[in-house]
Amino acid sequence: MTEFAFNKLVIFGVGLIGGSLARALRERAGLHGRIVGVGRSAQSVARALELGVIDVAAACDDAAALARALEGADVVLLAAPVAQTEPLLARIAPFLDARTIVTDAGSTKSDVVAAARSALGARVAQFVPGHPIAGRESSGVDAALPELYVDRNVVLCPLDENAPEAVERIAAMWRATGAAVHRMSESQHDRVFASVSHLPHVLSFALVEQILEAPDAQLKFSFAAGGFRDFTRIAASSPEMWRDVCIANRTALLAELDAYTDVLARFRAAIDASDGAALEAAFARSRVARQEWQERGGTRIPGDPAAK
């Protein structure tokens, strides 16, 4: 394993994810490199500067400032909405040093890889796609925490073009935050997260939507209790972000949604037929799997041989 060190790190979008990386590297790993935050405007990163999360604030729309920001950068992290990946990379490309490694934090990967190939051409070799699996209910740089990534998973989806040292350097950066780093292909990544993250969000939004459409919606909400609360917690998530995720990961998400609809149709038939044995067997399987998942520590997979 390589130790991570850097002279200059550039973060595009210093919110919860980018800000927590900066704080983790500085406060948790004790690293002293220079951290530059880039926003759509200098104002949008002013708060990060004020909080001391970054050393320098730059505006993306100022070519000279952008050139200075990127000069001599070891690592660039894109932590802006996924839909901005291609325009951002196109904006960065002219100023990108040959030795700089670019990575991202987007929650979908096939679309990000396509955007990177389109914007960077042959220099896509400098781009290592990544996805830290971490979040909080609050967002923005004020919510950033140095320990956000401790014991969390980060997935890297290395490209054939990437030099192994480039991938290892990004892996070392995330390990320095306390995360476990895993590698998989971008299509595998997108299938996995369509299933365990994107689909549940769609299902949760759909339940609230369905109740809203009912003539007795207010009565129903009045008696919603703990089960509803947990099931719909993710329906309070950002509409813009989840709109983008659904579209960016459309193919994998539709496949999972169709498989889910099939299971639901089987459950419907069992309920309609009062087939208690079939319902109990399915519910019992789910309960055991959910309990085993919980007992393994949920998201944490200590000693997982896939963690590098």
Add this chain to the structure above:
Amino acid sequence: MTEFAFNKLVIFGVGLIGGSLARALRERAGLHGRIVGVGRSAQSVARALELGVIDVAAACDDAAALARALEGADVVLLAAPVAQTEPLLARIAPFLDARTIVTDAGSTKSDVVAAARSALGARVAQFVPGHPIAGRESSGVDAALPELYVDRNVVLCPLDENAPEAVERIAAMWRATGAAVHRMSESQHDRVFASVSHLPHVLSFALVEQILEAPDAQLKFSFAAGGFRDFTRIAASSPEMWRDVCIANRTALLAELDAYTDVLARFRAAIDASDGAALEAAFARSRVARQEWQERGGTRIPGDPAAK
């Protein structure tokens, strides 16, 4: 409002729900009536006796003990699985004093009312259907708490045959535990809970089932995080109980499931068409409704004029 008092309360099934009522009336409301716990066998209520939650333990299958238990009872609460309502009431009927009021704690009501009419005939006037909306992840009398019902809702579904005083007495009993009491018809009750409780359980079980059926199930579970955790918490619920609820509330549940499937089909079409505007509008409506629900205090409806 009537104050509640009792000389003798008989609880069939002294687990979390029945045990918490006993503890609330004694420890929270300071009432000193005699509390009799009845189980399938005397042994099944021995723990409740040992903990001091009840004063006397009786076995349901011992006719003489059952007769003694029911003699002079003010209130009888059925807190056994819903499917046992009819056999239990049939067993109780021969020993039921004319002045005793029977109520229940079942999470479905149309089936319970049908069972009560069948088992009690004209004496169904003595039966006031009820549903306390409270629970914990743990079950059994060891999990019973005197404050389980504080600020929670209890729904009563009075029958045309019930004397108003009988309904009011059961309402007063639940108010003494700290709960807010609401009244609605059994069909209204079953629609409301099919929507906000039974359907989410089915949807949550179905997600875990769908992942289990995938060839890469273990990989998917490995990367399941916070969204999955909240969404599937209720998939760890009792398979037997939810099997019974699904069948008991079949008609209302299927109606909600079909309405949900329609919403899901619309979401599918929007994702397939990359219709970001439609997705964002729906997600935003859900988010606002979910946040408003949370801000109103979730399950608590302080000052709700429907609370009596």
